[in-house]
Amino acid sequence: MPIYIDHILYPTMTEAAYYTEVHNINGDGENAGVVYCEMQGRENSADSIMDLKRQRIMYPENSGYRYETGGLMSCLRSLKAEKIRQYHRDYYRPDNLCLIISGRVEHSDLLKALGPVEERIISKGPLPPMKRPWVDSPQAPLMKETTNTTVTFPSEDEDMGEVAINWFGPPVTDFLSFQALDILETYLTDSAVAVLKKEMVEIEDPYCTSVDFITQQRIRAEIRLAFESVPTEKLEEVEPKFISILEKIARDGFDMERMAAVIKREKLKLLDRLETSHMTLAWPCLIHSLYGKKDDSDLADFVDDIHNLDVVATFDNATWVTYLREYFIDAKRATIIGKPSAAHAAKQAEDEEKRIEEQRKSLGEDKLKQLEKELEKHRAQNDIPVPAEIFDSFPIPDVKGIEMIKVVTGRGHPDAKFDNVVQKHLDNDHAEVPYFIEFDHIKSEFIELSLFLTTSDLPARLRPYLDIYFDSLYSLPLIDPATGKETPFETVVKLLDQDTVSHDCGVGVSAMFRQLALVLLKTERAKYAEGIAWLKKMTWDTRFDADRLKVIATKLLNDIPSQKRDGSRMSRVCMDAISYDGEKSNISSLSILQQSKFLPEVIKQLEKEPETVIKAMNELREILTRPANIHIQVQGDILRQDQPKTAWVKNFGGKRDSSPLAPIPFSSQVWSETGKTPGKKGYVVNMPSIESSFAAHVARGPTDFLDPDYAALLVLSECLDTLEGPFWKQLRGSGAVYGANLRVDVESGFLSFTIYRSPDALRAFNLANQIVQDYASGKSKFTKQELEGAKASIVYRIVRKEETISAAATEAFVNQVLKKVSAEYNKEFLERVQAVTPADLQHAMDKYLIKVFSPDSSNVVVTSATTKVKDISEGFKKIGFQLETKNIDEM
Numbered sequence: 001m002p003i004y005i006d007h008i009l010y011p012t013m014t015e016a017a018y019y020t021e022v023h024n025i026n027g028d029g030e031n032a033g034v035v036y037c038e039m040q041g042r043e044n045s046a047d048s049i050m051d052l053k054r055q056r057i058m059y060p061e062n063s064g065y066r067y068e069t070g071g072l073m074s075c076l077r078s079l080k081a082e083k084i085r086q087y088h089r090d091y092y093r094p095d096n097l098c099l100i101i102s103g104r105v106e107h108s109d110l111l112k113a114l115g116p117v118e119e120r121i122i123s124k125g126p127l128p129p130m131k132r133p134w135v136d137s138p139q140a141p142l143m144k145e146t147t148n149t150t151v152t153f154p155s156e157d158e159d160m161g162e163v164a165i166n167w168f169g170p171p172v173t174d175f176l177s178f179q180a181l182d183i184l185e186t187y188l189t190d191s192a193v194a195v196l197k198k199e200m201v202e203i204e205d206p207y208c209t210s211v212d213f214i215t216q217q218r219i220r221a222e223i224r225l226a227f228e229s230v231p232t233e234k235l236e237e238v239e240p241k242f243i244s245i246l247e248k249i250a251r252d253g254f255d256m257e258r259m260a261a262v263i264k265r266e267k268l269k270l271l272d273r274l275e276t277s278h279m280t281l282a283w284p285c286l287i288h289s290l291y292g293k294k295d296d297s298d299l300a301d302f303v304d305d306i307h308n309l310d311v312v313a314t315f316d317n318a319t320w321v322t323y324l325r326e327y328f329i330d331a332k333r334a335t336i337i338g339k340p341s342a343a344h345a346a347k348q349a350e351d352e353e354k355r356i357e358e359q360r361k362s363l364g365e366d367k368l369k370q371l372e373k374e375l376e377k378h379r380a381q382n383d384i385p386v387p388a389e390i391f392d393s394f395p396i397p398d399v400k401g402i403e404m405i406k407v408v409t410g411r412g413h414p415d416a417k418f419d420n421v422v423q424k425h426l427d428n429d430h431a432e433v434p435y436f437i438e439f440d441h442i443k444s445e446f447i448e449l450s451l452f453l454t455t456s457d458l459p460a461r462l463r464p465y466l467d468i469y470f471d472s473l474y475s476l477p478l479i480d481p482a483t484g485k486e487t488p489f490e491t492v493v494k495l496l497d498q499d500t501v502s503h504d505c506g507v508g509v510s511a512m513f514r515q516l517a518l519v520l521l522k523t524e525r526a527k528y529a530e531g532i533a534w535l536k537k538m539t540w541d542t543r544f545d546a547d548r549l550k551v552i553a554t555k556l557l558n559d560i561p562s563q564k565r566d567g568s569r570m571s572r573v574c575m576d577a578i579s580y581d582g583e584k585s586n587i588s589s590l591s592i593l594q595q596s597k598f599l600p601e602v603i604k605q606l607e608k609e610p611e612t613v614i615k616a617m618n619e620l621r622e623i624l625t626r627p628a629n630i631h632i633q634v635q636g637d638i639l640r641q642d643q644p645k646t647a648w649v650k651n652f653g654g655k656r657d658s659s660p661l662a663p664i665p666f667s668s669q670v671w672s673e674t675g676k677t678p679g680k681k682g683y684v685v686n687m688p689s690i691e692s693s694f695a696a697h698v699a700r701g702p703t704d705f706l707d708p709d710y711a712a713l714l715v716l717s718e719c720l721d722t723l724e725g726p727f728w729k730q731l732r733g734s735g736a737v738y739g740a741n742l743r744v745d746v747e748s749g750f751l752s753f754t755i756y757r758s759p760d761a762l763r764a765f766n767l768a769n770q771i772v773q774d775y776a777s778g779k780s781k782f783t784k785q786e787l788e789g790a791k792a793s794i795v796y797r798i799v800r801k802e803e804t805i806s807a808a809a810t811e812a813f814v815n816q817v818l819k820k821v822s823a824e825y826n827k828e829f830l831e832r833v834q835a836v837t838p839a840d841l842q843h844a845m846d847k848y849l850i851k852v853f854s855p856d857s858s859n860v861v862v863t864s865a866t867t868k869v870k871d872i873s874e875g876f877k878k879i880g881f882q883l884e885t886k887n888i889d890e891m
Contacts, residue, residue, distance in 0.1 A: 001113050001114075001117075002113055002114075002116050002117050005097075005099070005117050006117070006120065008092060008097070009092060009093070009094060009097070009121070010120075011088070013081065013084065013085050013088065014381065014382075015081050015378070016377075016378035016379075016381035016382050017382060018080075018081035018084065019033070019081075019374070019375065019378040020033065020034070020375070020378055020379060020382055020732070020733040020734065020735060021033065021034045021035065021732070021733070022034065022035045022036065022076065022079065022081075022084070023035065023036045023076045023077060023079060023735075024036075024371070024374075024375055024378075024735055025359070025363070025368075025371050026371065026372060026375055026734075026735060027368050027369065027371060027372025027375070028360075028368070029356060029359050029360035029363060029368055030356060030759055030760070031073070031076075031077060031356075031359075031759070032734070032735025032736065032759055033076070033735040034732045034733075034735065034738060035070065035071060035076060036073065036076050036077075036735065037692065037735065037737060037738035037757045037758060037759060038070060038738045038757060039068075039070045039071060039072065039073050039076060040073060040691050040692045040757065040759065041567070041690070041691070041692045041738060041756075041757030042070070042757075043068075043070075043072060043073055043691070044153065044154055044348060044691055045153065045565070045689075046153040046155070046161075046162050046338045046340075046562070046565065047162075048068075049151050049152075049153045049338065050151060050153075050162060050164055050336045050338045051068075052068055053149060053151050053336050054164065054166050054224070054334060054336050055067065055068070057143075057147055057149065057166075057334045057336075058140065058143060058166060058168070058222070058334055059140045060138075060140060060141070062137075062138045063137070063138065063140045064133070064134070064137065065140065065218060065222075090130070091130075091133065093127055093130065094121045094127070095127060095130065096130065096132075096133070098285075098286070098289030100282050100285050100286060100289075102278040102279075102281065102282045103278060132294075133290075134218075134219045134290060134291065135219065135290075135291060137219075139219060139220070140168075140220070142168050142332065143168065143332035143333070143334060144332065145332055146332050146333050146334075146335075147333075147334050147335065148239065148335045148337070149334070149335070149336055149337065150235075150336075150337040150338075150339055151336065151337070151338055151339070152338075152339050152340070152341035152343075152344045153338055153339070153340060153341065153344060153689075154340075154341065154342075154344045154345035154348050154688060154689050154690075155340035155341065155342065155344075155345060155561070155565055155688070155689045156342050156345060156687075156688045156689060156887070156888070157340060157561040157564060157565075158232060158340045158341065158342055159231065159232060159340070159561050160229045160230060160231060160232065160340065160558060160561040160562060161230050161231075161232050161235050161337065161338050161339045161340050162226070162227065162228055162229075162230060162337075162338035162562075163208070163226075163227040163230050163235060163238045163239065163335065163336070163337050163338070164224055164225065164226050164227070164335070164336045164338075165224070165225045165227075165239060165242065165333055165334075165335045165336075166222065166223065166224050166225075166333060166334045166335070166336070167222075167223045167327060167328065167331050167332070167333050167334075168220050168221065168222060168223070168331070168332075169181055169215065169220065169221030169222065169223045169327055170220070170221055170327075171219065171220050171221075172217050172218060172219055172220065172221060172287065172291045173291065173292075173298070173301070175301055175302070175304065175308055176308050176311060176312070177323070178215075178217075178221065178308075179305065179308035179309060179311075179312055180312050180315070180320075180323050181215065181221070181223070181323065181327060182215065182266075183259075183262060183263055183266060183309075183312055184320065184323055184324065184327075185213035185215070185223075186262055186266060187254070187258070187259055187262050188213075189211055189212055189213060190262065190497075191475075191493050191497060192475040192489070192490075192493050193258075193490045193493045193494055195245060195249065196211045196242070196245060197211060198490075199241075199245055200227070200238075200241060200242070200245075201555065202475075202551055203551060204547065204550060204551060204554070206231075206551070206554060206555060206558065207227065207230060207231075207234050207237065207238050207241060208227040208228055208229055208230045208234075208238065208558075209228055209229040209555045209556075209558045209559045210226075210227075210228045210229070211225065211226070211227050211228075212225070212226055212228075213225050213226075214226060217287050217291075219291060223327070225242070227242075228559075228562065229558045229559050229561065229562050231558065232339065232340065235337050235339060236337070238337075239335050243329065246324060246328055246329050247329065249321075249324060250321050250324055250325060250329060253317045253321065254317055254320050254321070256316075256317055258494065259320065260313065261494070261497060261498050262497075263309060263312060263313045264313075264498075265497055265498075265501065266309060267306065267309045268501045268524060269501060269502065270305055270306065270309070271445060271446075272445075272446055272501050272502070272522065275444055275445070275446070275804065275805060275806060276804050276805075276806045276807070277804070278803075278804075281303060284302040284303045285299070285302070285303075287302060288302040340561070342688070345688035345689060345866075346688065348688075348691065349688060349865060349866045349867050352691065352865075352867060353867045375734065375735075379729070379730070379733050379734055382729060382733055383729055383730075383733075385783075386785075388783065388784075388785055391785035391788070391789070392785070396788055396792065398834075399795055399827075399830040399831055399833075399834050400831070402795075402799060402827070402830065404799070404802055404808070404826070404827055405442070405802055405804075405805055405808035406808075407440050407441065407442055407808050407809050407811075407812040407823070408420050408421065408422045408440075408441040409422065409423075409438060409439065409440050409441070409812055409816065409823060410422035410423035410425070410426045410438075410439045410441070410638065411423065411426070411436075411437065411438055411439070412426065412433040412435065412436065412437035412438075412439070412632075412645055412648075413433070414427050421639065422439060422441045422638050422639065425638065425639055425644070426439060426638070426644060426645060429643050429644055429645040429646055431643070431645040431646040431648070431649045432649070433645050433648050433649060434627060435627055435630055435632055435648070435652070436630070436631050436632060436661055437632040437633070437634060437645075437648065438631075438632070438633050438634070438813055438816065438817060439633075439634045439635075439638045439644060440633060440634070440635040440638075440809040440812045440813055441635075441636075441637065441638040441639060442635060442636065442637065442805040442806070442808065442809045443637055443805065444525070444635075444636050444637055444805055444806065445524065445525055445637075446501060446522055446523065446524060446525060446636060447522070447523050447524075447525050447527075447528050447531060447634065447635070447636035447637075447641075448520065448521070448522045448633075448634075448635045448636060448806065448809075449520070449521050449522070449523070449531050449532060449535055449632070449633075449634055450518060450519065450520045450521075450632065450633040450634075450635075450813075451518070451519040451520075451535060451539065451630055451631075451632055452509065452516050452517075452518055452630070452631040452632070452633070452664075452817075452818075453516065453517040453518075453519065453624045453625070453629055453630060454515070454516060454629045454631075454662040454663075454664065454665055455507075455515055455516065455517055455586055455624065455629075455665070456515065456662060456665045457623050457626075457629065457662070458620065458623055458624075460582075460583035460584070460589075461616070462616055462619060462620045462623070463583070463584075463586065463589040463590075464589045464590065464594060464595065464598045465602075465613075465616055465617060465620050466507055466517065466586060466589070466590055466620070467507075467556055467590050467595065468549060468552055468553055468556065468602065468617070469617060469620055469621065469624075470505045470506050470507065470517065470519075471552045471555070471556060472542075472544070472548060472549060472552045473505045473519065473538055473542070474492075474493070474496060474503055474505070474538060475489050475492070475493055475548065475552075476489050476492070476542035476543060476544065476545060476548055477489045477492065477542065477543050477545055477548075478492050478537055478541050478542055478543070479541055479542070479543050480541070481540075481541060486543065489545070489548060496534060499523060499527055499530045499531065499534060500521055500522060500523050500527075500531065500534065501522045501523060501524065502520075502521075502522045503520060503521045503522070503534075504518075504519075504520045505517070505518060505519040505520065506518060507586050507590060508586075509814065509818065510810070510814055512667070512745070512747040512748070512818075513664070513665075513666070513667070513747055513818055514585075514586050514587050514667050515585070515586055515665035515666065515667055515669070515670065516664065516665065516818075517624065519535065519538065519539065521534060521535055521538075525636060525637055525640060525641075528636075528641055528644075528647055529647045529650070529651050532647055532648055532651040532652050533651040533652075535652065536651060536652045539621075539625050540621075540625060544613075544614045544617040544618060546606050546610035546613070546614060549602075549606055549610075549613060549614070549617070550603060550606040550607070553599050553602050553603050553606065554603060556595065556599055557595075557596070557599040557600065557603065560592050560595065560596050560599075563592050564592065564689075564888050565687075565689040565690070567687055567689075567690040567692070567693070567694040567863040567864075568694045568756055568757075568863075570685060570687065570694075570863045570888060571685070571694040571695060571696045571754070571861050571862065571863045572696055572754075573591050573592060573593060574593070574683055574685055574696075574861040574863070574891055575696040575698055575752075575859070575861040576588060576591055577591055577593050577594075577891060578672065578674045578675070578681060578682075578683075578859060578861070579671065579672060579674065579675035579678075579698060579750065579859070580667070580670055580671060580672055580675055581670045581671065581672045581675075582594070582672070584670040585667070585670040585672075587667065587670075588670075588672075593891050596889075626659070627659075628659035628660065628661055628662050629662050631661075631664075631817055632648075633810075633813045633817070635806065635809035635810065635813070636809075664817065664818050664820070666703065666747050666748075666749070667747055667748040667749070668703045668747065668748055668749030668750075671749070674859060675750075678698060678699050678700060678857055678858050678859045679855065679856050679857050679858065679859070680855050680856065680859075680880060680881050680882045681859045681881075681882060682859050682860035682861050682862070682876070682881055682882075682883050682884075683860075683861050683862070683883060683884050683885070683886055683891070684861075684862045684864055684869055684872050684873040684876070684883055684884075684885045684886075685861065685862065685863045685864070685885075685886055685887070685888060685891065686864065686866055686869045686885065686886070686887050686888075687863050687864065687865065687866075687888060688865075688866050690863065690864075690865050691865050692738075692757045692758055692759060692865060693755070693758050693759070693760065693761040693862055693863065693864040693865060693868055693872065694754075694755060694756060694757065694758070694761065694862070694863045694864075695754065695755040695758070695761040695764070695765065695860060695861065695862040695863075696752060696753075696754050696755075696860070696861050697752060697753040697754070697765065697852055697853070697858050697859070697860045698750050698751070698752045698852070698858060698859050698860075699750070699751050699752075699848070699851040699852040699854075699857050699858040699859075700749060700750065700751070700848075700851065700857070701713070701744055701745065701746070701749055701750055701751035701848055702744070702746050702749070702848075703746060703749040704746065705746050705819045705820075705821050705825070706821060707746070709840075709843065709844055709847060709848070710744070710746060710832075711829065711832040711833045711835075711836055711840075712836045712840035712841055712843065712844040713744050713751070713844040713848055713849070714744055714794055714833065715787070715790050715791055715794060715833060715836045715840075715841065715844075716841045716844045716845060716849060717742035717743070717744055717849070718790035718791075718793050718794050719782050719786055719787065719790040719841070720742060720771070720772070720775070721740060721741050721742050722786075722789065722790055722793055723793075725786070725790075726771045726775075726780070727740045727742075727768060727771065730767060730771055731764055731767055731768060731771075734767065735759070736758060736759070736760070736763055736764040736767055737755055737756065737757065737758040737764045738756055738757035738758070739754075739755075739756035739757065740753070740754070740755050740756065740764065740768060741753070741754050741756070742849075742852075751848055751849070751851070751852055752852070753765075753768065753852050753853070755768075759868075760868060760871070760872065761862045761864065761868075761872055762862075762871070762872045762875040762876060765853075765860075765876075766879075768853065769853040772845075772849060772850060772852075772853050773850075773853070775845065776845050776846065776849075776850050781838075782838065782841065787836075787838065787841075791833050791834055791836065794833050795830055795833060795834070798826050798829060798830060798833075799826075799830075801826065802826065811826065855879060855880030855881045856880070860876065860881055860883070862876070862883075869885060870885075873885050
C-alpha cells in the first residue's frame with residue numbers, strides 16, 4: 001500500500017512514459033500511444049458521440065463535467081507531457097486523496113503501514129491552497145430550455161439508432177430525493193410490467209429493445225434515460241411517447257400496491273448487496289469524499305439508505321406525482337437522438353486516410369525515421385528494469401496462510417463423502433428427492449436456488465430457440481395443472497417480484513460451461529418453499545403465448561445491429577463461428593451471426609403458423625426439464641431450514657425416471673472440424689463502424705482442470721501479459737495496442753491471444769510473436785521477481801473468486817459438480833501455482849503457447865476499420881495464414 005500511494009502522489013511522469021503511454025507518431029506516420037489507442041477505439045462509437053453532445057448541451061465551458069475524460073484524439077495529438085504534470089501537481093495531492101479500504105483488515109497493521117506514507121507527505125512541506133474540486137468550482141446552471149438534438153454515428157447497418165433523454169436531478173446531498181427518484185425510476189422500468197417497458201418494449205411493434213435510467217451522482221444529479229436499439233423510423237417518436245406515458249400517470253396516479261412492492265424489494269436487494277458486494281459501502285464513502293463535509297460529520301447520511309427507504313414507503317400518490325412532475329415532466333430536458341449513418345462511416349474512413357497521408361507528407365521520410373528512433377529510445381528508457389532488491393524487500397506470503405470462506409456441502413441423498421453437520425441435518429429429513437441436489441451452507445439471510453440444465457440432447461433444429469426460451473421464461477402466462485386456470489403474464493411478473501429478491505436465466509455458467517443453461521432465483525430465507533414453488537411453475541407450468549414470443553423474438557432481433565458495431569465482440573463471435581459445431585454447440589447456434597438469420601424466420605412463423613413455433617418451444621422445454629438433465633444447487637443457511645428436502649418434494653414435484661443423470665458437458669466436446677485442428681484459417685472482417693482493429697488468435701489448450709500443465713500455462717501467460725510485463729511494455733509501450741491478453745480456457749479447450757483496440761492488429765501480432773519467440777528460444781528469460789509476481793497475481797485472481805459468501809458457495813458447486821474436482825480445488829491449485837518452476841514454464845511454452853503464434857496450429861479473426869483491411873489481410877497471408885476478407889453480413 002505505501003508504494004501504491006507513493007505511485008499516485010509522486011510518480012516520475014517521464015517524457016518517455018508520456019511518449020509511449022499517451023501519444024506518439026510511429027515510423028509509418030500513424031498516431032499511436034496507449035491512451036490514443038483507447039480513444040481511437042471509442043471516440044466515434046454511438047455512446048461516445050451522444051455523451052459528448054449531452055455534456056456540451058448540459059454544462060458550460062467552466063465545468064469539468066463538460067469534457068471527455070479520456071481526451072479527444074484531436075486534443076491528444078497536440079498534448080504535451082508538461083500539461084499533464086501540471087494537472088497532476090494541481091490535483092493529485094494528499095489533501096485531495098481519500099483512501100477507502102474494505103474487507104477483513106487488521107487496524108493496527110493498516111496504521112503501521114500508513115506511518116511511512118504520512119512521514120513522506122510531511123517531509124514535502126506545506127502545500128499551496130487549493131480549491132476543492134466540484135464543491136468549490138462554479139456550479140452549472142439548470143438548463144434554461146428543453147432541447148432535441150440529432151447526431152449521426154458510423155454504422156453500415158442503418159436500421160437501429162439510440163435515444164437518450166437527460167435531466168438535472170437534486171443536489172447530491174438531498175438523499176431523500178435521490179432515494180425517491182431511484183424508486184420512481186425502478187417503478188417505471190424494472191420489469192416487463194413496468195409501465196415504460198410494458199408500453200414501449202413489450203409490444204408487437206416496439207419503440208426500443210430496452211429502456212433504463214442511469215443516474216450520475218454529481219454535485220447535482222444527472223439523470224439519463226436510455227432507449228436502446230430504436231428502429232430508425234421511430235427515433236422521433238420516442239420522446240413524445242415517453243412524455244405521454246408520464247402525463248397519463250400524473251393524471252391517473254400510481255399503482256400504490258406495486259409501488260409498495262417495489263420499495264420492499266429494493267430494501268431486500270440492498271441487504272443482499274451488503275452480503276455480496278463490498279462496493280455497497282465503499283461507493284457512498286467515495287461519493288462522500290467528493291461532495292461531503294471535510295470533517296466527516298455527515299458521512300452517516302451518505303449510507304443511510306434503509307432509513308430513506310422507510311421514509312419513501314410512507315409517500316402517498318400525490319407526493320409521487322409531485323416528484324414525477326418536478327424532475328421529469330416539467331423539468332427542462334436535453335434529448336439526444338443517435339442516428340446510424342453509412343455515409344458517416346464512409347466519410348470517417350476517408351477523412352482519417354486523408355489525414356494520415358497528409359501527416360506523412362508533411363513529416364517526410366527523414367522525420368518519420370527520426371520518430372521511429374525516438375520511439376525506440378523512449379521504449380528502451382521505459383524498459384530499464386526495477387532493481388531486484390526492491391522486489392526482494394517484499395516477502396512472498398505462503399498461500400497456506402490464506403483463509404478462505406468456509407462452505408459446508410451436503411447432498412440430497414446420503415453420501416459418505418460428506419460427513420458434516422449439514423449432511424446430518426439433510427439426512428434427518430427423510431424425504432426422497434427425485435433429483436440431484438447439492439446444498440451449500442453459508443451464513444446468509446437469503447436462499448439462492450439454481451437449476452443447471454444440460455442441453456446435450458437438443459436436436460440441431462431446436463437449439464437456436466434457446467435464447468427465445470430463456471428470454472421468455474419469467475414473463476409468460478401460467479396454467480394451473482390441477483384446474484387449467486390461466487394467470488396472465490402481467491400478474492405472474494408482479495407475484496414473482498413479491499416473492500423473490502432476484503431471478504435470472506440463460507445459457508452458460510461463470511463465463512464458461514456454455515453447453516449448460518442456468519435458471520436462478522433468490523428469495524428471503526423465510527420464503528424458501530415459495531422460491532422452490534416458483535421454480536417449478538416457471539419450469540413446467542407456463543404457456544408459450546404466440547404474441548409474447550413474437551415480442552421477445554423481435555426484441556432479440558432488434559438488438560443485433562448495435563452488437564454488430566462492437567469490434568471486440570465481433571472478433572470473438574466470428575472466432576466462435578469457426579471453432580464450434582453449428583449443430584451441437586450453443587455458442588454457435590446462439591451467435592448473432594446465426595440468430596440474425598434465424599429470428600426473422602421465427603417472427604414470420606409466429607405471424608402465419610404460430611403453432612409450429614409453440615410446438616418447438618414445448619419440445620425444447622420437455623427435453624431440457626427431464627429430471628436426468630437437471631442438477632440443482634441450494635445455497636444459503638441450510639441449517640435454519642427445518643425440512644430442506646421435504647420442501648422440494650412438496651413444491652417441485654416430478655418423478656425421477658430410470659435414466660442416469662446426464663454428465664456435465666464441456667464446450668470442448670462440440671468443436672467444429674476447424675476447432676479440432678486449428679491452423680491457418682481465419683478472416684479479416686471489414687467493420688466501417690470502428691476506427692481501430694481487434695483480433696482473436698486461437699490454438700488448442702488443456703481440456704482437464706487437473707491437467708498437470710494447467711498451472712504452469714497460467715503462470716506463463718501471466719508472466720507475459722501482466723501489468724508492466726513484456727506485452728505491456730512492448731505492445732502497449734510502443735502504442736501498438738490498448739490491450740493484449742492471453743487466456744487459458746480449460747472448459748472450451750482453447751488457448752487464445754486477443755488484441756484490443758489496435759491501430760494495426762498485424763503489427764501488434766508480429767510484435768507479440770517476436771516476444772514469445774525470444775522467450776521460447778531462451779534469448780529472453782523471466783527473472784525470479786517476474787515469476788513470483790505472476791504467481792502472486794494468479795493467487796489473487798483465484799482467491800477473488802471466493803471474495804464473498806455467495807461467491808464462495810457458487811464456487812463450491814462449480815468445482816465439485818461442474819469441474820468434477822474437490823471442494824478444496826482452489827486452495828490446492830494455489831499450491832500448484834506456487835510450485836511452478838522455470839522448467840515448467842519452458843515446457844508449457846513448447847507444448848502450448850508457441851502454437852498460438854504459429855500459422856500451422858492457430859486460427860485468427862481480425863475485425864478492422866475499412867482503411868486497414870487490405871494491409872492487414874495481405875500481411876497475415878505473407879506469414880502463412882489463409883485469410884478471407886468479408887463483411888459482417890457475409891460471415
